[in-house]
Amino acid sequence: MSNHSDEDRLNLLKTSGSPKPSEAARRRALEAAMLAFDAEQEKVVRAPQGNPIIDRLRSIFASQKGKWIMDNRLAYGLGTAALALFLLPLGYQLYTSTAITPIKLPGVIPTTVATPEPELTAPADKTDSGGAASMDAPVVVENFANGIASMRAAKPAGEAGQLRDEEAAVGLAAPEAAPPMQSLAAIPAPADAMMAQPTEPSGDQFSTFTESPVKIVKNEPVSTFSIDVDTASYAYVRKTLTEGWVPEPDAVRIEELVNYFDYDYPAPTDASTPFKPNVSVYPTPWNARTQIVQIGIKGYVPAATEKKPSNLVFLIDTSGSMDEPDKLPLLKRAFALLVDRMGAEDTISIVAYAGSAGVVLEPTKGTDKARILSALDNLSAGGSTAGAEGIELAYRLAEQNKVKDGVNRVILATDGDFNVGIDDPEALKTFIKGKRDGGVFLSVLGFGQGNLGDDTMQALAQNGNGNASYIDSFKEAQKVLVADAGGTLETIAKDVKIQVEFNPAVVSEYRLIGYETRALNREDFNNDKVDAGEIGAGTTVTALYEITPVGSGAALNDALRYEQGGTAAATPVAANEIGYLKLRYKLPDGDTSRLVEEPISADLAVGDVAQASADSRFAAAVAAFGQKLRGSNYGDMSWDAIRALAQGARGPDQNGYRAEFVQLIDLARTLVPDSRG
Amino acid sequence: MTPELIDSGVLAAPVADETLIARAIGGDRRAFAELIERHYDFIFRTACKWCGKVSDAEDVAQEVCVKLASVLKSFDGRSAFTSWLYRVTLNAVRDMQRARSRRGRNADRYAEVAPDEYLPDQEDSAAAKELWQAVRRLPEQQRDAVLLIYAEGMSHAEAGGIMGCKEATVSWHVHEAKKTLRGLL
Numbered sequence: 001m002s003n004h005s006d007e008d009r010l011n012l013l014k015t016s017g018s019p020k021p022s023e024a025a026r027r028r029a030l031e032a033a034m035l036a037f038d039a040e041q042e043k044v045v046r047a048p049q050g051n052p053i054i055d056r057l058r059s060i061f062a063s064q065k066g067k068w069i070m071d072n073r074l075a076y077g078l079g080t081a082a083l084a085l086f087l088l089p090l091g092y093q094l095y096t097s098t099a100i101t102p103i104k105l106p107g108v109i110p111t112t113v114a115t116p117e118p119e120l121t122a123p124a125d126k127t128d129s130g131g132a133a134s135m136d137a138p139v140v141v142e143n144f145a146n147g148i149a150s151m152r153a154a155k156p157a158g159e160a161g162q163l164r165d166e167e168a169a170v171g172l173a174a175p176e177a178a179p180p181m182q183s184l185a186a187i188p189a190p191a192d193a194m195m196a197q198p199t200e201p202s203g204d205q206f207s208t209f210t211e212s213p214v215k216i217v218k219n220e221p222v223s224t225f226s227i228d229v230d231t232a233s234y235a236y237v238r239k240t241l242t243e244g245w246v247p248e249p250d251a252v253r254i255e256e257l258v259n260y261f262d263y264d265y266p267a268p269t270d271a272s273t274p275f276k277p278n279v280s281v282y283p284t285p286w287n288a289r290t291q292i293v294q295i296g297i298k299g300y301v302p303a304a305t306e307k308k309p310s311n312l313v314f315l316i317d318t319s320g321s322m323d324e325p326d327k328l329p330l331l332k333r334a335f336a337l338l339v340d341r342m343g344a345e346d347t348i349s350i351v352a353y354a355g356s357a358g359v360v361l362e363p364t365k366g367t368d369k370a371r372i373l374s375a376l377d378n379l380s381a382g383g384s385t386a387g388a389e390g391i392e393l394a395y396r397l398a399e400q401n402k403v404k405d406g407v408n409r410v411i412l413a414t415d416g417d418f419n420v421g422i423d424d425p426e427a428l429k430t431f432i433k434g435k436r437d438g439g440v441f442l443s444v445l446g447f448g449q450g451n452l453g454d455d456t457m458q459a460l461a462q463n464g465n466g467n468a469s470y471i472d473s474f475k476e477a478q479k480v481l482v483a484d485a486g487g488t489l490e491t492i493a494k495d496v497k498i499q500v501e502f503n504p505a506v507v508s509e510y511r512l513i514g515y516e517t518r519a520l521n522r523e524d525f526n527n528d529k530v531d532a533g534e535i536g537a538g539t540t541v542t543a544l545y546e547i548t549p550v551g552s553g554a555a556l557n558d559a560l561r562y563e564q565g566g567t568a569a570a571t572p573v574a575a576n577e578i579g580y581l582k583l584r585y586k587l588p589d590g591d592t593s594r595l596v597e598e599p600i601s602a603d604l605a606v607g608d609v610a611q612a613s614a615d616s617r618f619a620a621a622v623a624a625f626g627q628k629l630r631g632s633n634y635g636d637m638s639w640d641a642i643r644a645l646a647q648g649a650r651g652p653d654q655n656g657y658r659a660e661f662v663q664l665i666d667l668a669r670t671l672v673p674d675s676r677g
Numbered sequence: 678m679t680p681e682l683i684d685s686g687v688l689a690a691p692v693a694d695e696t697l698i699a700r701a702i703g704g705d706r707r708a709f710a711e712l713i714e715r716h717y718d719f720i721f722r723t724a725c726k727w728c729g730k731v732s733d734a735e736d737v738a739q740e741v742c743v744k745l746a747s748v749l750k751s752f753d754g755r756s757a758f759t760s761w762l763y764r765v766t767l768n769a770v771r772d773m774q775r776a777r778s779r780r781g782r783n784a785d786r787y788a789e790v791a792p793d794e795y796l797p798d799q800e801d802s803a804a805a806k807e808l809w810q811a812v813r814r815l816p817e818q819q820r821d822a823v824l825l826i827y828a829e830g831m832s833h834a835e836a837g838g839i840m841g842c843k844e845a846t847v848s849w850h851v852h853e854a855k856k857t858l859r860g861l862l
Contacts, residue, residue: 009808010808010826010858013809014830021717021734021738026717028735028739030710032743033710033713033742033743034706034710036742036745036747037701037746040747319704
């Protein structure tokens with residue numbers, strides 16, 4: 001064969017066939033693989049979810065074993081910061097170039113096989129022993145993911161910058177004499193300050209949004225939005241701050257912070273007009289030249305005798321990741337609270353999904369507490385997250401036991417695993433929407449951190465006429481499921497929309513604080529097909545506008561040089577009206593909306609913040625807190641000033657929520673110090 | 678308004694590897710089983726070519742299947758799944774052979790002439806048989822390069838992707854292999 005060329009000779013290799021594997025060997029291999037798979041799942045279940053990197057690092061740096069005295073959080077923070085330095089450019093490239101969109105169901109296929117850059121991972125490269133074969137590969141992958149996470153936190157900074165530029169383009173110059181609503185140039189680049197801080201390194205998913213900008217009344221006199229009764233954002237912010245992190249800006253939804261607290265608005269007296277708006281106007285605490293218009297709504301509180309029968313189906317995530325003290329065990333105690341309130345009229349069923357899937361408790365009378373509680377107690381997290389038909393099953397049970405004129409609701413409790421049996425997020429929304437129209441509503445309770453699909457929670461709850469709450473502690477469970485149970489469970493009006501038309505003769509500019517994710521088009525207001533927020537029994541909803549009165553000198557935009565007084569014909573009749581408030585809602589079983597309207601009189605305005613009610617001052621303090629935490633372009637107040645404002649506005653504060661808020665301000669101050677001293 | 682319910686219990690229609698992988702990583706047992714089922718033959722065949730012995734190939738294939746349970750999550754979808762699988766398999770082959778060489782040369786020698794040695798098809802020439810044996814005795818990287826390119830018909834770039842080295846390095850290994858083989862054959 002020496003006369004063959006090397007090449008020809010080697011080509012002989014191609015022609016050989018290969019033998020068939022024996023069936024027995026094949027079966028053996030499969031069985032062994034499945035055993036290993038099950039063992040692996042168990043390991044995954046036990047591994048803490050929160051900080052994979054530290055765990056990895058710890059096991060890699062064997063020398064550090066046994067003397068790991070550093071606080072995890074600190075190390076994690078440092079690690080994240082260091083990683084961010086390395087991975088930011090790469091992370092950014094990824095963020096922009098691949099389809100890692102934050103609004104995706106976690107665990108759904110495309111996100112898991114997202115494709116990063118080439119040379120980073122080397123799967124199964126180091127081969128010292130079989131088991132540890134590719135130990136280093138996952139580390140790289142996870143570091144990478146973290147790079148993306150920090151990138152996500154950093155992204156809004158860019159957007160904020162952009163926004164500033166845009167506004168500058170619209171009209172920069174403020175009258176020399178007066179400070180504008182917020183002097184833009186003087187803002188101490190809040191986003192940069194945030195970056196240096198330990199930003200929440202979680203795998204939690206939030207919808208991104210851009211703060212609503214200042215609008216010119218002449219150009220855009222009408223502002224329309226849907227109410228939002230969710231409070232998840234506040235509980236989440238509280239949890240992250242308490243643990244020593246600054247929440248990512250997109251996790252801070254100001255309207256949810258404000259709405260976390262109860263305000264003492266006068267309540268309507270009967271269910272036929274489920275609520276009435278309360279409006280107050282007072283000077284802005286962070287800018288004496290502008291004013292806050294506060295619109296408050298309180299839902300009708302049914303008398304105890306009117307308590308409606310409830311048909312509740314708990315849909316509980318029992319995937320392995322729920323096996324942490326602040327997840328399933330907390331959930332059990334939380335639901336036990338709710339069960340305690342149930343009576344003979346009520347039925348409760350429990351469906352588990354992921355892990356031990358199926359009906360855990362057939363519909364059971366509320367009086368049979370022992371049975372319900374023991375079923376609840378027997379739930380255990382573990383096993384795979386394979387989707388069963390959890391959600392379908394839950395809705396089927398709810399429909400079978402539907403009570404007319406009662407509360408029919410599926411309560412989904414999860415740490416972010418929405419693998420409930422319908423893989424496609426859109427299909428899931430459609431499904432929930434369809435069921436909502438059939439009269440079964442959905443509430444979502446979020447637990448734990450690290451995997452929380454906040455964006456999905458919000459989307460599902462919104463589509464299901466429900467609310468999304470984040471349960472970070474037993475106290476919060478108590479608030480959501482007992483103190484506010486009426487509001488959480490019993491809807492008194494749905495598709496509640498607010499529209500405010502500002503009077504250009506009185507107001508030159510306005511800005512809606514928060515509600516970015518709830519903005520509606522002007523024409524949506526009168527369109528009953530457009531879905532909007534629901535309001536529960538006794539719930540209060542608050543919306544704040546910052547307005548710039550005409551002639552205050554605080555306008556951000558210059559007057560137009562060529563505009564004539566020619567539009568005078570359209571000048572409104574009432575010169576003492578700031579604007580006109582319209583509110584639309586439907587009764588829970590109604591299809592046509594009703595309209596409530598009233599003018600916002602300039603006479604309502606008080607001259608000094610101190611003259612405003614405690615509720616008003618407190619709401620403003622919460623808004624200022626949220627703006628500062630978000631690194632907003634508006635509302636620059638020192639932490640001290642915010643604290644003083646909140647402290648002085650605590651009111652009776654029966655359950656201590658407001659006092660707790662004051663403590664949160666202190667925490668935030670240490671994490672994000674005032675950059676201007 | 679009929680949402681697609683995907684029952685993980687029924688994998689009737691052919692599901693893409695990527696889907697199975699994602700599900701398996703998510704903890705879906707059936708998806709993992711299906712994935713292994715689907716690729717067992719590929720793993721076995723590859724192991725067979727590299728080891729040259731059916732019993733060794735079966736051991737390696739089983740080892741790879743077991744390993745997949747833990748390393749599957751490090752598959753990132755950047756390369757084709759089969760390329761990645763090549764790599765895992767070749768690593769397993771190498772692990773086995775290294776372990777064996779530690780156990781002693783004699784056992785190794787014995788193994789080479791064991792009766793279940795994988796022989797190319799009957800009609801294959803004696804030259805081919807001789808060649809296979811020679812190639813399997815090459816240093817690891819030369820052997821991998823030669824087998825990936827000539828037995829598996831890959832380009833030098835593809836082989837580099839699997840071996841974790843540059844295209845030029847692959848070419849160099851092949852060049853070295855040819856030199857070595859000239860001495861052996």
